[in-house]
Amino acid sequence: MNNTNINLRCRLHFVIRLAVWVYLPLVIGNIACSKIDDPYRDFWKDGEKVYPASPDSVKVHPGKNRIELTWLTQGDPSVNKAKIFWNNGKDSLEVPVEREPGSNKADTIKVMFSEMQEGSYSFSICTYDNLGNKSIPVNAVGRVYGDEYVNSLLIRLIQSATYIDDSLRIAWGNPADASSIGSELVYTDLSGSSRHLYVAPDADSTKIGDYDFSAGNTFTYRTLYLPHPLALDTFYTGFNVVRVKGPRVELSRTGWTVTASSFDSRSGSSYRPPQNTIDGNPSSIWVNQISPPTSYPHWLLVDMGVVTERVEGITILVQNKNETPKTVEISVSEDNVNWTFAGRYSVARITTLQYLDFQESQNVRYFKLTAVEPHGNTSNIIVAEVGAFVR
Numbered sequence: 001m002n003n004t005n006i007n008l009r010c011r012l013h014f015v016i017r018l019a020v021w022v023y024l025p026l027v028i029g030n031i032a033c034s035k036i037d038d039p040y041r042d043f044w045k046d047g048e049k050v051y052p053a054s055p056d057s058v059k060v061h062p063g064k065n066r067i068e069l070t071w072l073t074q075g076d077p078s079v080n081k082a083k084i085f086w087n088n089g090k091d092s093l094e095v096p097v098e099r100e101p102g103s104n105k106a107d108t109i110k111v112m113f114s115e116m117q118e119g120s121y122s123f124s125i126c127t128y129d130n131l132g133n134k135s136i137p138v139n140a141v142g143r144v145y146g147d148e149y150v151n152s153l154l155i156r157l158i159q160s161a162t163y164i165d166d167s168l169r170i171a172w173g174n175p176a177d178a179s180s181i182g183s184e185l186v187y188t189d190l191s192g193s194s195r196h197l198y199v200a201p202d203a204d205s206t207k208i209g210d211y212d213f214s215a216g217n218t219f220t221y222r223t224l225y226l227p228h229p230l231a232l233d234t235f236y237t238g239f240n241v242v243r244v245k246g247p248r249v250e251l252s253r254t255g256w257t258v259t260a261s262s263f264d265s266r267s268g269s270s271y272r273p274p275q276n277t278i279d280g281n282p283s284s285i286w287v288n289q290i291s292p293p294t295s296y297p298h299w300l301l302v303d304m305g306v307v308t309e310r311v312e313g314i315t316i317l318v319q320n321k322n323e324t325p326k327t328v329e330i331s332v333s334e335d336n337v338n339w340t341f342a343g344r345y346s347v348a349r350i351t352t353l354q355y356l357d358f359q360e361s362q363n364v365r366y367f368k369l370t371a372v373e374p375h376g377n378t379s380n381i382i383v384a385e386v387g388a389f390v391r
Helices: 003-044 147-152 274-278
Strands: 056-062 066-072 079-086 091-096 108-114 119-129 138-144 158-164 167-172 180-188 194-199 205-208 218-225 240-243 257-260 298-317 325-333 339-346 354-374 385-390
Touching (some): 056 138, 091 108, 158 240, 194 205, 274 298, 274 385, 298 325
Antiparallel strands (some): 079 091, 119 138, 180 194, 218 240, 257 298, 298 354, 325 354
């Protein structure tokens, strides 16, 4: 083969390679792009999709049988209305979006839903421009409160309410709930006027210096709740009536009688009957039977002669001795037939009068004090005085 033919063949190979290098990527690229673009051609045929600005900073404000939605328009001048959908889209509300001409600032839209049933609601909000384009929806969830919620609210407990040193003193229990924002107290002051006092939810005690104890010795109060930081309404429990306890006042023991499980009936100074516990003389004492000896439990049964209403507790005066009862139980009755257990109490070895307060006031004619154990290792008991008191 001559040199001319060789040169021609080399040139032909070069042209073929060049064509492959140049045109093959273009062909492959066109094929690939054609395949990628195919699914989107239907979306492009009508032009680019326009989405108005969605509602911004949507907030839900719950209330009693109502709920409010608020949001910002982001200053999009094309937005002229919004639609709110709820109840799985079955219910809707159209809201006009208006702004001052030429203003592009973000406006706050407020929409109130009234007369709503109690329960949870899911809302979907879309905005629309003047061409009918729809924004991407924004969802919001909130709760409407009603009677069921109100009936579940608990009033804050009061541990005690006493009138001491010309002042009403209230000791509060633990806060009712984390959503409680305090309590409202209503009382009559010394001028005869009705006063309202707010008490913080974490207050341990309250002191009222102008409380008129003589005006029925009661006050009322209720507890306030805010179930959500953005709640529209404050919720209230019902009012409770509280009776204020005044200073302890011992009842007269005139006409009282007393019997006992046993007593020391020996003569002389050893004659120590149960009547010594109601004679007003702290030096005279009741002692159980010594010969032959009796042992715990020992009891006293007092008849006050008539039924006294709202007795608040029993008093006891003892001595600092081993024979002092350590634990006593008290029961009360109006007829000496039907008895109510009033409580189990600890008695200290001290020589001053001790008050054994009932948890609730009782109507009492008879009370029985049963000593179940002594302070020392002894089977004997010594008690100087017993009594009862009201407040």
